[in-house]
Every structure is written in C-alpha cells, then in structure tokens.
Amino acid sequence: VTVMQRLTIHVLTLFPDIIDHYAKYGIVRRSVERELVQIHTVNIRDFTEDRHRTVDDTPYGGGAGMIMRADVLARSLESVSKSNDAGKVILLTPQGRTLTQTLANELSISGTFTLICGRYRGIDERFCERYVDDELSIGDYVLSGGEPAAMVVIDAVTRLVPGVMNDFESGLDDSFQNDLLDCPWYTRPVEFEGMTVPDVLMGGDHKKIECWRHEQSILRTKQRRPDMMKKYSTDK
Numbered sequence: 001v002t003v004m005q006r007l008t009i010h011v012l013t014l015f016p017d018i019i020d021h022y023a024k025y026g027i028v029r030r031s032v033e034r035e036l037v038q039i040h041t042v043n044i045r046d047f048t049e050d051r052h053r054t055v056d057d058t059p060y061g062g063g064a065g066m067i068m069r070a071d072v073l074a075r076s077l078e079s080v081s082k083s084n085d086a087g088k089v090i091l092l093t094p095q096g097r098t099l100t101q102t103l104a105n106e107l108s109i110s111g112t113f114t115l116i117c118g119r120y121r122g123i124d125e126r127f128c129e130r131y132v133d134d135e136l137s138i139g140d141y142v143l144s145g146g147e148p149a150a151m152v153v154i155d156a157v158t159r160l161v162p163g164v165m166n167d168f169e170s171g172l173d174d175s176f177q178n179d180l181l182d183c184p185w186y187t188r189p190v191e192f193e194g195m196t197v198p199d200v201l202m203g204g205d206h207k208k209i210e211c212w213r214h215e216q217s218i219l220r221t222k223q224r225r226p227d228m229m230k231k232y233s234t235d236k
C-alpha cells in the first residue's frame, strides 16, 4: 500500500497573480489537478489596516529604499496559521542559504510549508525573528522581489512529489539528483547541419549506452563543475 504524500504550499506575496498564473502550466498544473499539490496564495496587501493599504515604510536610521512592515506580514501569516498548518515558514531572500536539490527533496516530503516573498529593500527584522524558520536564496544575485524565487522553489519541489512525474520524466537521473551533471541527449533527425549522433547510441547495446552516458556525465562534471566533481569523488 502506498500512502499518498500530499504537499501544501502557502505563498505570501504582493503579487499573487504571478504565482497563480505559473501554477497553470506544465508539471505544476498537473500536480495540482491530480490533487498531489495544493498552492494557496495570500495577498499581503489584504492585511493592511490603513486607507492607503500601506505595506512598507522608510527604514529607521535612514537610507534608501522601503522596508516591509512586520505587523502587516504577521497578520497575513496568521491568516494562514489560524485555519491551516503553515508548516515551515521560509523567507525568500538573497541573505538565505542557497536552494539545493537536497533541500528541494526535503521540502517535497515535508507536507506543508509557507513561502514569503519580500519586496523593496527588505522586511522588518522583528518579523523574521518571531516568525521565520528558514531563509532561502536561489543564487548569488539580487531579484527585485521574491516571486521569481518562489516559482523556482515551487517548480523544483513540486516535480519531486511522489506521483507527479511519470516514469519517463522520472527525476532519478537528473543533474544533481545523483551528484553529477546530466549527459548529452539526441533525437531525430539523425543528421543535423552536418553533425551526426554518437555511434554508441545507434548500436542498441543498452549496457554500453548506459556506460557511455555515465562517462559523459563524469566528463561534463569534471569540465564544468570541478567543485561538484571533488565532492562526488570524495563521496564515492
């Protein structure tokens, strides 16, 4: 008997339409349709209490940019936690630890988590102290908001939920899933602009093909990601 491991992702954002739209395509859409994943967006602006619906203000001590208010964020998070389990509360920020396949795997089986998309210069530190369990970055560059990062997390995590991918799409050979980059792939036509397909792939010897692909993976990883190769050699 297999137990269905469903996943609920709450997303706190000023632009819920961006996330809702993303969830209408491809594997994310299918996972939602199959009721394996639930994506629930919350508009942070709905939890303002002033006439102008203010979500941010200038920083104490001065400086350029605007800071998101802790009270507004707290109310929007409470809107999730009072009726559901919010799970791990994750702030998307370039100050966070970097998203990895290992982390994506962990989140995919965690049942529930909540993503918070920051905007502007940052968010009030007191909100982080009180409510945030983890801070995640998708890489060493600065986005203007957390929404693209939330889409990256949702995509990377959703495809790993058991039952979302079929056998052909199975993520088991993915780059990073086995600590190596993926091998090169070819399809028809057999000749393209004077280039052919490696003979081994046309030979039908499946053991040989598997061997070649593994070699190519190692070669690529050595050439492109010496940092990953070091780790692979040590682990194996």
Ligand code: ADE
Binding pocket: 092, 093, 094, 118, 136, 137, 138, 139, 140, 141, 142, 143, 144, 145, 146, 149
């Ligand atoms: N928000 C702004 N930049 C970001 C990044 N690199 N990762 C996650 N969230 C962000």
